[in-house]
Amino acid sequence: MNDRDDERLRRWRLVLGGGAADGTGRALAGTDAAMDGALAALYGESGGRGRTGRDRSAGLGASAPSVARWLGDIRTYFPSSVVQVMQRDAIDRLGLSTLLLEPEMLEAVEADVHLVGTLLSLNKAMPETTKETARAVVRKVVEDLEKRLATRTRATLTGALDRSARVSRPRHRDIDWDRTIRANLKNYLPEHRTVVPERLIGYGRASQSVKKDVVLCIDQSGSMAASVVYASVFGAVLASMRSLATRLVVFDTAVVDLTDQLDDPVDVLFGTQLGGGTDINRALAYCQSRITRPADTVVVLISDLYEGGIRDEMLKRVAAMKASGVQFVALLALSDEGTPAYDREHAAALAALGAPAFACTPDLFPEVMAAAIEKRPLPIPDMATHQ
Numbered sequence: 001m002n003d004r005d006d007e008r009l010r011r012w013r014l015v016l017g018g019g020a021a022d023g024t025g026r027a028l029a030g031t032d033a034a035m036d037g038a039l040a041a042l043y044g045e046s047g048g049r050g051r052t053g054r055d056r057s058a059g060l061g062a063s064a065p066s067v068a069r070w071l072g073d074i075r076t077y078f079p080s081s082v083v084q085v086m087q088r089d090a091i092d093r094l095g096l097s098t099l100l101l102e103p104e105m106l107e108a109v110e111a112d113v114h115l116v117g118t119l120l121s122l123n124k125a126m127p128e129t130t131k132e133t134a135r136a137v138v139r140k141v142v143e144d145l146e147k148r149l150a151t152r153t154r155a156t157l158t159g160a161l162d163r164s165a166r167v168s169r170p171r172h173r174d175i176d177w178d179r180t181i182r183a184n185l186k187n188y189l190p191e192h193r194t195v196v197p198e199r200l201i202g203y204g205r206a207s208q209s210v211k212k213d214v215v216l217c218i219d220q221s222g223s224m225a226a227s228v229v230y231a232s233v234f235g236a237v238l239a240s241m242r243s244l245a246t247r248l249v250v251f252d253t254a255v256v257d258l259t260d261q262l263d264d265p266v267d268v269l270f271g272t273q274l275g276g277g278t279d280i281n282r283a284l285a286y287c288q289s290r291i292t293r294p295a296d297t298v299v300v301l302i303s304d305l306y307e308g309g310i311r312d313e314m315l316k317r318v319a320a321m322k323a324s325g326v327q328f329v330a331l332l333a334l335s336d337e338g339t340p341a342y343d344r345e346h347a348a349a350l351a352a353l354g355a356p357a358f359a360c361t362p363d364l365f366p367e368v369m370a371a372a373i374e375k376r377p378l379p380i381p382d383m384a385t386h387q
Helices: 005-018 030-043 064-077 079-094 097-101 113-121 127-164 177-183 221-240 265-270 281-290 311-325 344-352 365-374
Strands: 212-218 244-251 253-255 298-300 327-334 357-360
Touching: 005 030, 005 127, 005 253, 030 064, 030 079, 030 311, 064 079, 064 281, 064 344, 079 221, 079 298, 079 365, 113 127, 113 221, 113 311, 127 221, 127 265, 127 365, 212 221, 212 281, 221 244, 221 265, 244 281, 281 298, 281 311, 311 327, 311 344, 327 365, 344 357
Parallel strands: 212 244, 212 298, 298 327, 327 357
Antiparallel strands: 244 253
16 A cells, blocks of 8 residues: 555545444554544534444543643644634534633633634623633634734725715815826817816815714624624724724614724623624614714614514614615625525515615625715625525
8 A cells, every 4th residue: 555545544534433334444543543532522422423433432521621621632633724613513512602611611712703702692601710711812813803804994994985075176285186187187288288177186174084974783693693793893993993983883682882892892792792682673773863964874784684673663764764865784794604594574675775685704894884985886795695
């Protein structure tokens, strides 16, 4: 057997799990055996998958120390992307949510958006000895997301705000000569070697003042955990921009305004309470009551649209906001997970009002906001389910 065949057999042995049924006859030793043990603990017979073989029945046990050791093992043997998948599988398959309340286990995890969502859902049950560790885990994820998203978001929205503030009769000191010349090139007079500027382009004198109001209205039902995390990070980024006045509202059957905590998205996240019912109408009523400049306001509703409140009133509020000049954006999710389960009837009703609902990735969100600020068509993904 050559080296290539041996490597192929080794990989099949790790996949199939050993025992007479796998047909490889391949024994494992050293690191391979340790990797196999880590897989066995999660995906073996005791992990709920029904694999056979004595080496596939170890399980994770019921104690936090054993889980913490397992988490350390998988971080040693597998890349980060695989670790995150295995962690989510362990939480879902083996009911490990309660063990996330233990500090020693939290210190061992590979932090990601989904883990943050799980921690937030357990926030109220978390003992004091764990809360500081949990905040440290959440802060690491938030800081990583801010590094990834903040620069591009600010650049994209600053450009959109500048374009939206363009005026056709600027004062001389406010003329944007570069754009003005390009807009009037058809009026070039070669004999005079000059351009006749029939249309001046510039910006208003209050260019540093607040130009747009943004309201993020976030469904904090359990299914929206990843969206809550991303929206909180974006909310903090938007709030850091002087030309935007940003409000962040979370809701289930109650409405909580977290705007005064936007300087720290970790505080925002720990101010949420994932789970419970949904009353979109009540949340929109609150947001509507805070709008003072409708023509300069963007309202972003992030929800799966499963309304527990008054459906017709919800739709009337959306219609009224749009009629007053508000740019209304409905996102079924703000995450990398694709389109979630959602209420198709409500999505269709919003689309009929000119507010199509679609799932949005974090990377697309700055473009969506820029389009809303400039009052141009939203860049709805081709795969969006907004019909």
